[in-house]
């Protein structure tokens with residue numbers, strides 16, 4: 001062999017080695033034992049060749065826009081595929097062909113639109129699927145079919161309006177313990193399908209921050225979960241909102257504003273239905289007011305406790321006040337109610353024998369008498385000022401001080417509940433004003449909201 005020939009073959013060998021190593025680990029990536037990291041490398045498509053023995057491939061934070069068929073053909077050992085923060089809008093048929101060992105797939109923060117049935121087919125070992133923060137509007141019915149190893153699926157921060165809950169069953173997804181559908185656009189859920197979800201899935205179902213319409217079937221399901229202390233409900237109590245009559249402007253936090261669920265039958269801790277009743281009451285300052293505590297519970301053995309807006313507990317025995325009285329049937333009477341007594345009065349009736357309790361809420365609004373004739377209020381005010389001026393002039397011009405001038409116009413009673421006004425216009429003998437206004441329309445959706453399932 002000539003020197004020239006030897007040099008040539010060495011050159012070819014080097015070229016070959018060089019070429020091989022380029023094929024094995026792309027220059028923009030880092031290949032570390034079983035992991036290839038090509039994150040934030042400005043990639044617009046997957047490198048044509050990647051180490052075939054890799055278990056983990058990280059191509060997150062790039063500009064990938066699609067995943068073609070057999071893209072990962074030559075990586076049979078792949079288990080973790082990280083593709084978050086790209087521009088992927090579609091996955092072609094067979095994109096995950098030959099990577100059936102995939103266990104962790106992160107496609108979050110991409111541009112996926114419709115999750116097609118074929119996307120993840122064959123990934124029967126897949127345990128975690130991250131699809132949050134895409135542009136997903138639709139999840140096709142069979143999408144999760146065959147993904148029998150799934151443990152966690154994240155769909156939050158998309159625009160999903162419907163989800164195929166019916167496709168998730170005990171036998172099809174025995175390990176699924178997290179299904180995150182929060183922050184989407186669902187208005188009505190097929191609650192019967194939701195209630196038929198395996199217990200493990202329900203426990204890990206996140207539905208907060210959707211556009212749910214307030215109704216009894218919705219409320220009773222969330223109530224059921226809250227009784228069981230599920231994390232989804234406990235950790236995101238305030239994010240659980242619904243829209244009254246579907247109006248997005250009338251969004252309420254339904255765990256704290258449960259009075260909107262008038263007459264909804266919800267399950268009690270003892271799997272007994274209980275009814276929350278609410279009424280609004282508009283009265284005038286100085287009125288005698290009676291609040292009854294009629295709840296779904298009836299019987300002679302009930303004990304009643306009222307909670308005033310100032311968070312004072314009032315029971316039959318705690319009353320030490322002439323201004324408040326309570327009857328054994330739970331009715332609370334406030335003799336002269338003042339503006340400061342406005343607020344939500346909550347009565348709890350407890351059936352000690354049956355270990356049941358039910359509540360009633362009354363939202364009392366006390367108006368000053370002036371508000372009665374609002375249109376004449378201005379003239380009244382003017383009259384008052386004139387009168388006051390005359391009185392002041394009289395007081396200053398009168399040499400002696402009369403004793404009754406010092407008579408207090410207001411005294412404060414020991415009760416936290418009621419402050420007394422000595423008002424000349426309304427006295428104790430005046431009949432009570434019971435002006436029931438704005439009873440919330442019942443939002444009954446179905447009768448069968450008593451939901452007793454196994455725990």
Ligand SMILES: *[C@@H]1O[C@H](CO)[C@@H](O)[C@H](O)[C@H]1NC(C)=O
Nearest residue numbers: 070073074075076097098099
């Ligand atoms: C990929 O899978 C197909 C069939 O599913 C098979 O014919 C092909 O040989 C596989 N390719 C590799 C590189 O394993």
Ligand SMILES: *[C@@H]1O[C@H](CO)[C@@H](O)[C@H](O)[C@H]1NC(C)=O
Nearest residue numbers: 157158183184185209210239
């Ligand atoms: C609720 O969802 C909207 C989009 O649907 C999102 O912009 C908002 O940040 C979410 N709020 C919370 C508290 O997650």
Ligand SMILES: *[C@@H]1O[C@H](CO)[C@@H](O)[C@H](O)[C@H]1NC(C)=O
Nearest residue numbers: 262263277294295442443444
């Ligand atoms: C709601 O409850 C109240 C009090 O029990 C009852 O008078 C009313 O008829 C109920 N409304 C409906 C729709 O059931």
Ligand SMILES: *[C@@H]1O[C@H](CO)[C@@H](O)[C@H](O)[C@H]1NC(C)=O
Nearest residue numbers: 317318319320321413414415
């Ligand atoms: C009731 O109130 C009076 C005076 O306000 C007080 O002396 C008395 O101890 C109170 N009784 C009870 C049982 O609280």
Ligand SMILES: *[C@@H]1O[C@H](CO)[C@@H](O)[C@H](O)[C@H]1NC(C)=O
Nearest residue numbers: 292293294327328329330331
């Ligand atoms: C409770 O008892 C009082 C006094 O006996 C009565 O005036 C009131 O009407 C009763 N309330 C109800 C709801 O029956």
Ligand SMILES: *[C@@H]1O[C@H](CO)[C@@H](O)[C@H](O)[C@H]1NC(C)=O
Nearest residue numbers: 338339340410412419420421
């Ligand atoms: C009502 O409350 C306001 C502010 O808390 C207080 O200034 C006022 O004196 C109270 N009025 C009565 C009658 O107690």
Ligand SMILES: *[C@@H]1O[C@H](CO)[C@@H](O)[C@H](O)[C@H]1NC(C)=O
Nearest residue numbers: 269348349350355356357358
């Ligand atoms: C209602 O009943 C449950 C169970 O007996 C009890 O833990 C709870 O404190 C009761 N609620 C009220 C307000 O009495």
Ligand SMILES: *[C@@H]1O[C@H](CO)[C@@H](O)[C@H](O)[C@H]1NC(C)=O
Nearest residue numbers: 259280343344363364365438
């Ligand atoms: C009670 O009613 C008043 C007036 O209708 C309303 O402004 C207030 O928010 C209500 N309070 C509660 C706790 O619902």
